[in-house]
Amino acid sequence: MTFFTLTLVLSWTIWTPGALGLVDFGSLTLLVVVVGGFGPLVAAALVTWLVGGSLRAWVGQVLRWRVRPRWYLAALGIPLVAYAATSIVYLALGNAIEPSDILQQVSVYALPLIFVLNMVFVFLLGGGQEELGWRGFALPRLLERFNAVTASLVIGVVWAVWHLPLFMMEGTSQYGGPFVPYATTVLALSILFTWLYRGTGHSILVAMILHASYNSATVLIPFQPVQTGVVDWLLAAVVWVLALGLVAVYGRDLRSGHSEDRETVDGRVPPTT
Template structure:
């Protein structure tokens, strides 16, 4: 028997609440006492909230955490999906760098530092600065939501909570961009992540690589022009525009149902067949 009927019937809601609780309970007291450059380092433990919450909810539903983890770590997919995970954010970053330079000009002496920072950040962001979140967002929430909703709707829901999850980082000044612009960027980027996840038939490692590369690449355009203050418009406007066009193109090309040429991916680790995932109730609903 599943120990909690509420968690069993509403795994995604339980997951979202627990993710916010775990991360915020770390971030709020820590960021209240740490500021400056150390704040980003001090925030790292809280960034594992999505992963921890997914494991806890899986366990509370009476399912195998080992099977869920094996599913999320299954990297055996065609190489093109890993290439896409690198090429999309790098391509967007280069395009935005060109747009930024056209608008305000190139800042001398910034290109090499920007590229070095990008190379370092790809490794850091993939392992500790964003990539680890994908065990939860795409590795748990998205497949559960897709048992009941279209891929587009599931993407927007995940994106909205994903954006909200960052709220303490804005409240304590760790992130310096406009919260509304950042939230819009995360929501449209979530559509691109769903395309990669569904198209690769649930490859979380590719999503991890995409997340890390996105986080690393978005700093390059503003670095080569001397910082975000040099731009005549907020950089988040450019980000939302670029990823929004990409998300729109994917939606038109593949349709909102799956956002990819493959089927919408649903939980593969439950071990009790599609019947349980399609019964009445919230995604991945109850055992009786």
């Protein structure tokens, strides 16, 4: 609770003036969003230090790169599959599309490079660093009390609400968008992140790659919908299908016999869920 509260306080203190229209950040909006986005990381570091935990062990989760290649493929590929499936369903329903804003400015051959550059930005500054808070701090502690699905949903609720001011701050990518389908998608995404986290033996590095890929995947789709509201709900449905599929296969603990999940960030063996 201390971590969640501190995360909201740190980020919302920076974002709220813009969300309420008290300050027009203008060209500095991206910088404000980035700075506020470090709330989960800073909160996790502070609480870890306050309770006498090991900051080295906490940060060390980012260095857990020795995982099976399939996990890297999953981190990169799941968002692409989700967005591609959403686009296919959208078109199958007879909805109209138009060239994406990026495609109107650059060649289609430049999209992979833009995707990689965007991933690097998100990985370091635009969301990837959040994972040291959500999955690196909160998740292992919640897993000591709840099964993986429940722990995921708890984080998902806070994770979604945490973004709320961005939907009211002009100049952000979320501004003016529908919050409810977004929050619905985030709840399902949280389950996907937990599955990846447990399967890789608590690799925050792979979770950061998933976060970066998800936030960048739309770059590779050269078209955009005319009815964005429809797509928001379709994406939520697709991600929930993926999440429920994982629950059906791996159970509520989201861990199989081949999982690399063996211990918590504090070195303790997690209880059976």
